[in-house]
Amino acid sequence: METASKTIVMGGSWGGIQASLSVLRDLPASFSIPIILVLHRLRNLEGNLQELFEKRLALKAVEIEEKEKLEPGHVYLAPANYHVLLEKDHTFSLDVSELENFSRPSIDVTFTSVADVFGKNTIGILLSGASKDGSSGLSYIFGKGGMAIVQDPEEAEVATMPISAIEIIPDCSIMKLKRIQSFLLSLHDH
Template sequence: MSALHANVYAELLAGRTIDAVVIGASAGGIDALLRILPALPKDFGFSVTVVLHLPDDRDSRLADVFQQRLAMPVRQADDKMSVAPGTVYFAPPGYHLSVERDFSFSLSQEDPVHFSRPAIDILMESAADAWGKRLAGILLTGASADGAAGMARIAACGGLTVVQDPKDAEIATMPLAAIRLHAPDAILPVPAIGALMTAMMENQ
Protein backbone atom coordinates (compact mmCIF):
# COMPACT_ATOMS: atom_id res chain seq x y z
CA MET A 1 0.00 0.00 0.00
CA SER A 2 1.49 3.33 -1.02
CA ALA A 3 1.85 6.16 1.48
CA LEU A 4 -0.59 8.22 -0.61
CA HIS A 5 -3.25 5.52 -0.52
CA ALA A 6 -2.63 4.90 3.18
CA ASN A 7 -3.30 8.58 3.85
CA VAL A 8 -6.54 8.46 1.87
CA TYR A 9 -7.75 5.40 3.80
CA ALA A 10 -6.74 6.98 7.11
CA GLU A 11 -8.82 10.05 6.27
CA LEU A 12 -11.83 7.92 5.30
CA LEU A 13 -11.62 5.90 8.51
CA ALA A 14 -10.70 8.68 10.92
CA GLY A 15 -12.92 8.51 14.00
CA ARG A 16 -14.82 5.50 12.68
CA THR A 17 -15.33 2.12 14.28
CA ILE A 18 -16.56 -0.49 11.82
CA ASP A 19 -18.35 -3.60 13.08
CA ALA A 20 -19.81 -4.93 9.83
CA VAL A 21 -19.54 -4.65 6.06
CA VAL A 22 -22.33 -5.18 3.53
CA ILE A 23 -21.61 -5.57 -0.17
CA GLY A 24 -23.97 -5.48 -3.13
CA ALA A 25 -23.26 -6.49 -6.72
CA SER A 26 -24.94 -7.78 -9.84
CA ALA A 27 -23.53 -8.39 -13.32
CA GLY A 28 -19.76 -8.75 -13.06
CA GLY A 29 -19.94 -9.00 -9.30
CA ILE A 30 -18.44 -12.46 -8.88
CA ASP A 31 -15.26 -11.41 -10.65
CA ALA A 32 -15.05 -8.21 -8.58
CA LEU A 33 -15.56 -10.13 -5.33
CA LEU A 34 -12.91 -12.67 -6.33
CA ARG A 35 -10.50 -9.75 -6.57
CA ILE A 36 -11.48 -8.35 -3.15
CA LEU A 37 -12.39 -11.05 -0.66
CA PRO A 38 -9.55 -13.59 -1.03
CA ALA A 39 -7.06 -10.93 0.09
CA LEU A 40 -8.74 -10.53 3.48
CA PRO A 41 -6.77 -12.10 6.33
CA LYS A 42 -8.05 -14.99 8.41
CA ASP A 43 -8.35 -12.68 11.42
CA PHE A 44 -10.45 -10.06 9.60
CA GLY A 45 -12.62 -8.96 12.48
CA PHE A 46 -15.89 -7.88 10.86
CA SER A 47 -18.80 -9.73 9.38
CA VAL A 48 -19.11 -9.33 5.61
CA THR A 49 -22.57 -9.93 4.13
CA VAL A 50 -23.00 -10.07 0.37
CA VAL A 51 -26.04 -9.84 -1.89
CA LEU A 52 -25.45 -10.91 -5.47
CA HIS A 53 -28.37 -10.98 -7.87
CA LEU A 54 -29.00 -14.68 -8.52
CA PRO A 55 -31.54 -16.70 -10.50
CA ASP A 56 -34.40 -17.90 -8.29
CA ASP A 57 -34.59 -21.34 -9.85
CA ARG A 58 -31.25 -22.86 -8.86
CA ASP A 59 -29.22 -23.48 -5.73
CA SER A 60 -26.31 -21.18 -5.02
CA ARG A 61 -22.77 -22.54 -4.71
CA LEU A 62 -21.29 -19.15 -3.88
CA ALA A 63 -20.40 -20.09 -0.30
CA ASP A 64 -18.59 -23.24 -1.48
CA VAL A 65 -16.78 -21.45 -4.30
CA PHE A 66 -15.56 -18.62 -2.11
CA GLN A 67 -14.67 -20.88 0.83
CA GLN A 68 -12.11 -22.56 -1.41
CA ARG A 69 -10.43 -19.19 -1.93
CA LEU A 70 -10.81 -17.39 1.42
CA ALA A 71 -9.04 -17.80 4.72
CA MET A 72 -12.18 -16.61 6.54
CA PRO A 73 -15.18 -18.90 7.09
CA VAL A 74 -17.88 -18.50 4.44
CA ARG A 75 -21.54 -19.42 4.91
CA GLN A 76 -24.87 -19.03 3.19
CA ALA A 77 -27.07 -16.86 5.41
CA ASP A 78 -30.09 -18.56 6.92
CA ASP A 79 -33.18 -17.41 8.78
CA LYS A 80 -32.56 -16.64 12.48
CA MET A 81 -28.79 -17.16 12.08
CA SER A 82 -26.75 -14.82 14.27
CA VAL A 83 -24.29 -12.59 12.43
CA ALA A 84 -20.83 -13.58 13.65
CA PRO A 85 -17.70 -11.42 13.29
CA GLY A 86 -14.95 -12.67 11.02
CA THR A 87 -17.37 -14.49 8.70
CA VAL A 88 -18.48 -13.92 5.11
CA TYR A 89 -22.18 -14.52 4.40
CA PHE A 90 -23.94 -14.81 1.04
CA ALA A 91 -27.67 -14.25 0.61
CA PRO A 92 -29.49 -17.35 -0.66
CA PRO A 93 -31.33 -17.21 -4.00
CA GLY A 94 -35.05 -16.49 -4.01
CA TYR A 95 -35.14 -14.70 -0.63
CA HIS A 96 -34.66 -11.17 0.56
CA LEU A 97 -32.04 -11.04 3.32
CA SER A 98 -32.43 -8.61 6.22
CA VAL A 99 -30.50 -7.94 9.42
CA GLU A 100 -32.61 -7.61 12.57
CA ARG A 101 -31.86 -5.27 15.48
CA ASP A 102 -30.48 -8.24 17.46
CA PHE A 103 -27.93 -8.83 14.66
CA SER A 104 -29.58 -11.96 13.33
CA PHE A 105 -30.63 -12.64 9.74
CA SER A 106 -34.17 -12.96 8.51
CA LEU A 107 -35.34 -14.25 5.14
CA SER A 108 -38.52 -13.27 3.33
CA GLN A 109 -40.18 -13.84 -0.03
CA GLU A 110 -41.75 -10.42 -0.44
CA ASP A 111 -42.00 -8.99 -3.95
CA PRO A 112 -38.76 -8.46 -5.86
CA VAL A 113 -37.13 -5.02 -5.66
CA HIS A 114 -35.67 -3.74 -8.93
CA PHE A 115 -36.69 -7.14 -10.33
CA SER A 116 -34.37 -8.87 -7.84
CA ARG A 117 -34.81 -11.15 -4.86
CA PRO A 118 -32.51 -10.98 -2.96
CA ALA A 119 -32.34 -7.20 -3.26
CA ILE A 120 -29.33 -5.17 -2.23
CA ASP A 121 -31.49 -2.30 -0.97
CA ILE A 122 -33.26 -4.53 1.57
CA LEU A 123 -30.01 -5.86 3.02
CA MET A 124 -28.37 -2.44 3.17
CA GLU A 125 -31.33 -0.58 4.62
CA SER A 126 -31.89 -3.15 7.37
CA ALA A 127 -28.16 -3.34 8.15
CA ALA A 128 -28.01 0.46 8.41
CA ASP A 129 -30.86 0.37 10.93
CA ALA A 130 -29.06 -2.34 12.92
CA TRP A 131 -25.45 -1.06 12.96
CA GLY A 132 -25.88 2.64 12.23
CA LYS A 133 -22.59 4.51 11.96
CA ARG A 134 -20.61 1.30 12.62
CA LEU A 135 -21.54 -0.11 9.19
CA ALA A 136 -19.61 0.10 5.92
CA GLY A 137 -21.51 -0.36 2.66
CA ILE A 138 -19.81 -1.25 -0.62
CA LEU A 139 -21.60 -1.24 -3.98
CA LEU A 140 -19.98 -2.87 -6.99
CA THR A 141 -20.73 -3.44 -10.67
CA GLY A 142 -24.27 -4.13 -11.84
CA ALA A 143 -27.01 -3.39 -14.39
CA SER A 144 -29.82 -1.93 -12.24
CA ALA A 145 -30.43 0.81 -9.67
CA ASP A 146 -30.59 -1.70 -6.81
CA GLY A 147 -28.34 -0.58 -3.96
CA ALA A 148 -28.62 3.16 -4.53
CA ALA A 149 -31.33 3.64 -1.90
CA GLY A 150 -29.53 1.25 0.44
CA MET A 151 -26.31 3.22 0.21
CA ALA A 152 -28.22 6.45 0.85
CA ARG A 153 -29.74 4.90 4.00
CA ILE A 154 -26.29 3.84 5.23
CA ALA A 155 -25.05 7.40 4.71
CA ALA A 156 -28.08 8.84 6.52
CA CYS A 157 -27.32 6.57 9.49
CA GLY A 158 -23.70 7.77 9.58
CA GLY A 159 -22.08 4.70 8.02
CA LEU A 160 -19.24 4.59 5.51
CA THR A 161 -20.24 4.35 1.83
CA VAL A 162 -17.92 3.13 -0.93
CA VAL A 163 -18.87 2.73 -4.59
CA GLN A 164 -16.83 1.04 -7.29
CA ASP A 165 -15.51 3.53 -9.82
CA PRO A 166 -17.91 3.29 -12.78
CA LYS A 167 -14.91 3.34 -15.15
CA ASP A 168 -13.59 0.22 -13.37
CA ALA A 169 -16.94 -1.62 -13.30
CA GLU A 170 -17.93 -4.29 -15.83
CA ILE A 171 -21.41 -2.71 -15.85
CA ALA A 172 -21.51 0.91 -14.65
CA THR A 173 -25.29 1.29 -14.18
CA MET A 174 -25.41 0.35 -10.51
CA PRO A 175 -22.46 2.47 -9.32
CA LEU A 176 -23.73 5.45 -11.33
CA ALA A 177 -27.23 5.18 -9.84
CA ALA A 178 -25.79 5.25 -6.32
CA ILE A 179 -23.51 8.20 -7.08
CA ARG A 180 -26.39 10.19 -8.59
CA LEU A 181 -28.66 9.59 -5.59
CA HIS A 182 -26.13 10.41 -2.87
CA ALA A 183 -22.43 11.22 -3.08
CA PRO A 184 -20.55 8.32 -1.44
CA ASP A 185 -17.60 8.76 0.89
CA ALA A 186 -15.31 7.15 -1.68
CA ILE A 187 -15.38 6.08 -5.34
CA LEU A 188 -12.64 3.50 -5.84
CA PRO A 189 -11.47 0.80 -8.25
CA VAL A 190 -11.65 -2.78 -7.05
CA PRO A 191 -8.00 -3.11 -5.88
CA ALA A 192 -8.37 0.00 -3.72
CA ILE A 193 -11.62 -1.33 -2.22
CA GLY A 194 -9.78 -4.45 -1.10
CA ALA A 195 -6.99 -2.37 0.40
CA LEU A 196 -9.53 -0.17 2.19
CA MET A 197 -11.15 -3.25 3.77
CA THR A 198 -7.76 -4.32 5.09
CA ALA A 199 -7.19 -0.78 6.39
CA MET A 200 -10.53 -0.99 8.25
CA MET A 201 -9.15 -3.84 10.33
CA GLU A 202 -5.86 -2.07 10.93
CA ASN A 203 -7.78 1.03 12.03
CA GLN A 204 -9.48 -0.71 14.98
Protein backbone atom coordinates in the same frame (compact mmCIF):
# COMPACT_ATOMS: atom_id res chain seq x y z
CA MET B 1 -18.41 -14.81 20.50
CA GLU B 2 -18.17 -11.04 20.81
CA THR B 3 -20.83 -8.88 19.23
CA ALA B 4 -19.73 -7.02 16.13
CA SER B 5 -19.32 -3.26 16.50
CA LYS B 6 -19.14 -2.65 12.75
CA THR B 7 -20.51 -4.46 9.76
CA ILE B 8 -19.63 -4.41 6.08
CA VAL B 9 -22.48 -4.95 3.65
CA MET B 10 -21.65 -5.40 0.00
CA GLY B 11 -23.85 -5.75 -3.06
CA GLY B 12 -23.52 -6.36 -6.78
CA SER B 13 -25.10 -8.06 -9.75
CA TRP B 14 -23.57 -8.49 -13.21
CA GLY B 15 -19.80 -8.64 -12.59
CA GLY B 16 -20.35 -8.60 -8.82
CA ILE B 17 -19.07 -12.13 -8.14
CA GLN B 18 -15.64 -11.42 -9.63
CA ALA B 19 -15.52 -7.94 -8.10
CA SER B 20 -16.37 -9.21 -4.60
CA LEU B 21 -13.84 -12.05 -4.87
CA SER B 22 -11.17 -9.48 -5.83
CA VAL B 23 -11.98 -7.38 -2.77
CA LEU B 24 -12.24 -10.27 -0.30
CA ARG B 25 -9.55 -12.71 -1.42
CA ASP B 26 -6.67 -11.33 0.68
CA LEU B 27 -8.63 -10.66 3.86
CA PRO B 28 -7.38 -12.89 6.71
CA ALA B 29 -9.49 -15.67 8.27
CA SER B 30 -9.40 -13.63 11.49
CA PHE B 31 -10.86 -10.51 9.82
CA SER B 32 -12.54 -8.63 12.65
CA ILE B 33 -15.64 -7.30 10.85
CA PRO B 34 -18.46 -9.51 9.54
CA ILE B 35 -19.29 -9.11 5.84
CA ILE B 36 -22.76 -9.56 4.36
CA LEU B 37 -22.77 -10.07 0.61
CA VAL B 38 -25.88 -9.71 -1.54
CA LEU B 39 -25.41 -10.77 -5.15
CA HIS B 40 -28.23 -10.97 -7.65
CA ARG B 41 -28.61 -14.57 -8.72
CA LEU B 42 -30.96 -16.29 -11.10
CA ARG B 43 -33.93 -17.20 -8.95
CA ASN B 44 -34.31 -20.77 -10.08
CA LEU B 45 -30.64 -21.59 -10.40
CA GLU B 46 -29.01 -23.53 -7.60
CA GLY B 47 -25.50 -22.26 -8.23
CA ASN B 48 -23.10 -23.10 -5.45
CA LEU B 49 -21.84 -19.65 -4.61
CA GLN B 50 -20.73 -20.76 -1.15
CA GLU B 51 -18.38 -23.37 -2.61
CA LEU B 52 -16.93 -20.84 -5.06
CA PHE B 53 -16.18 -18.38 -2.25
CA GLU B 54 -14.92 -21.06 0.17
CA LYS B 55 -12.31 -22.20 -2.34
CA ARG B 56 -10.95 -18.71 -2.93
CA LEU B 57 -11.14 -16.99 0.47
CA ALA B 58 -9.50 -17.37 3.87
CA LEU B 59 -12.74 -16.07 5.42
CA LYS B 60 -15.47 -18.57 6.22
CA ALA B 61 -18.13 -18.28 3.49
CA VAL B 62 -21.62 -19.31 4.58
CA GLU B 63 -25.02 -19.06 2.97
CA ILE B 64 -27.27 -17.22 5.42
CA GLU B 65 -29.76 -19.28 7.39
CA GLU B 66 -32.72 -18.05 9.43
CA LYS B 67 -31.71 -16.85 12.93
CA GLU B 68 -27.97 -17.28 12.21
CA LYS B 69 -25.86 -14.90 14.31
CA LEU B 70 -23.53 -12.35 12.74
CA GLU B 71 -19.87 -13.08 13.62
CA PRO B 72 -16.45 -11.76 12.55
CA GLY B 73 -14.34 -13.83 10.15
CA HIS B 74 -17.37 -14.66 8.01
CA VAL B 75 -18.73 -13.69 4.61
CA TYR B 76 -22.49 -14.18 4.75
CA LEU B 77 -23.98 -14.89 1.32
CA ALA B 78 -27.60 -13.98 0.65
CA PRO B 79 -29.42 -17.13 -0.50
CA ALA B 80 -31.22 -17.14 -3.86
CA ASN B 81 -34.84 -16.00 -3.76
CA TYR B 82 -34.82 -14.52 -0.23
CA HIS B 83 -34.53 -10.97 1.04
CA VAL B 84 -32.03 -10.84 3.91
CA LEU B 85 -32.83 -8.75 6.98
CA LEU B 86 -30.71 -8.18 10.07
CA GLU B 87 -32.48 -8.11 13.43
CA LYS B 88 -31.56 -5.93 16.42
CA ASP B 89 -30.02 -8.98 18.16
CA HIS B 90 -27.61 -9.38 15.18
CA THR B 91 -29.35 -12.48 13.82
CA PHE B 92 -30.60 -12.83 10.26
CA SER B 93 -34.14 -13.32 9.07
CA LEU B 94 -35.07 -14.43 5.57
CA ASP B 95 -38.06 -12.96 3.82
CA VAL B 96 -39.94 -13.98 0.66
CA SER B 97 -41.98 -10.81 0.17
CA GLU B 98 -42.34 -9.18 -3.25
CA LEU B 99 -39.35 -8.57 -5.51
CA GLU B 100 -37.75 -5.14 -5.09
CA ASN B 101 -36.10 -3.59 -8.14
CA PHE B 102 -36.96 -6.88 -9.88
CA SER B 103 -34.72 -8.68 -7.39
CA ARG B 104 -34.90 -11.07 -4.48
CA PRO B 105 -32.52 -10.86 -2.73
CA SER B 106 -32.66 -7.10 -2.99
CA ILE B 107 -29.50 -5.18 -2.10
CA ASP B 108 -31.60 -2.18 -0.99
CA VAL B 109 -33.55 -4.30 1.53
CA THR B 110 -30.39 -5.68 3.17
CA PHE B 111 -28.48 -2.35 3.12
CA THR B 112 -31.42 -0.57 4.81
CA SER B 113 -31.90 -3.33 7.39
CA VAL B 114 -28.18 -3.38 8.35
CA ALA B 115 -28.10 0.44 8.62
CA ASP B 116 -31.08 0.31 10.99
CA VAL B 117 -29.06 -1.96 13.30
CA PHE B 118 -25.52 -0.58 12.92
CA GLY B 119 -26.17 3.08 11.97
CA LYS B 120 -22.92 4.99 11.52
CA ASN B 121 -20.94 1.75 11.99
CA THR B 122 -22.22 0.41 8.67
CA ILE B 123 -19.85 0.25 5.72
CA GLY B 124 -21.80 -0.13 2.49
CA ILE B 125 -20.04 -1.16 -0.72
CA LEU B 126 -21.76 -1.27 -4.11
CA LEU B 127 -20.03 -3.12 -6.94
CA SER B 128 -20.57 -3.79 -10.64
CA GLY B 129 -24.15 -4.38 -11.75
CA ALA B 130 -26.72 -3.87 -14.46
CA SER B 131 -29.58 -2.57 -12.29
CA LYS B 132 -30.19 0.35 -9.93
CA ASP B 133 -30.76 -1.90 -6.91
CA GLY B 134 -28.50 -0.87 -4.03
CA SER B 135 -28.44 2.87 -4.73
CA SER B 136 -31.24 3.87 -2.37
CA GLY B 137 -30.01 1.42 0.28
CA LEU B 138 -26.50 2.86 0.05
CA SER B 139 -27.96 6.36 0.29
CA TYR B 140 -29.84 5.23 3.43
CA ILE B 141 -26.56 3.97 4.97
CA PHE B 142 -24.92 7.30 4.13
CA GLY B 143 -27.87 9.20 5.65
CA LYS B 144 -27.41 7.26 8.92
CA GLY B 145 -23.78 8.40 9.04
CA GLY B 146 -22.36 5.17 7.64
CA MET B 147 -19.81 4.91 4.88
CA ALA B 148 -20.85 4.63 1.22
CA ILE B 149 -18.24 3.12 -1.11
CA VAL B 150 -18.88 2.63 -4.82
CA GLN B 151 -16.70 0.67 -7.25
CA ASP B 152 -15.17 3.01 -9.83
CA PRO B 153 -17.58 2.75 -12.80
CA GLU B 154 -14.63 2.81 -15.22
CA GLU B 155 -13.42 -0.46 -13.71
CA ALA B 156 -16.85 -2.12 -13.27
CA GLU B 157 -17.82 -4.88 -15.69
CA VAL B 158 -21.24 -3.20 -15.92
CA ALA B 159 -21.33 0.42 -14.71
CA THR B 160 -25.12 0.94 -14.31
CA MET B 161 -25.19 0.15 -10.58
CA PRO B 162 -22.14 2.25 -9.58
CA ILE B 163 -23.26 5.21 -11.75
CA SER B 164 -26.76 5.12 -10.26
CA ALA B 165 -25.31 5.21 -6.71
CA ILE B 166 -22.94 8.09 -7.54
CA GLU B 167 -25.87 10.12 -8.95
CA ILE B 168 -27.86 9.62 -5.73
CA ILE B 169 -24.87 10.04 -3.34
CA PRO B 170 -22.46 12.56 -4.90
CA ASP B 171 -20.33 12.48 -1.72
CA CYS B 172 -19.78 8.71 -1.74
CA SER B 173 -16.24 7.31 -1.87
CA ILE B 174 -15.45 6.05 -5.38
CA MET B 175 -12.70 3.42 -5.33
CA LYS B 176 -11.11 0.81 -7.53
CA LEU B 177 -11.29 -2.77 -6.18
CA LYS B 178 -7.65 -2.79 -4.97
CA ARG B 179 -8.31 0.38 -2.99
CA ILE B 180 -11.51 -1.05 -1.45
CA GLN B 181 -9.52 -4.11 -0.39
CA SER B 182 -6.72 -2.09 1.21
CA PHE B 183 -9.29 0.11 2.96
CA LEU B 184 -10.97 -2.97 4.46
CA LEU B 185 -7.59 -4.36 5.54
CA SER B 186 -6.91 -1.03 7.30
CA LEU B 187 -10.07 -1.55 9.41
CA HIS B 188 -9.00 -4.99 10.63
CA ASP B 189 -8.25 -5.19 14.37
CA HIS B 190 -5.22 -7.42 14.69
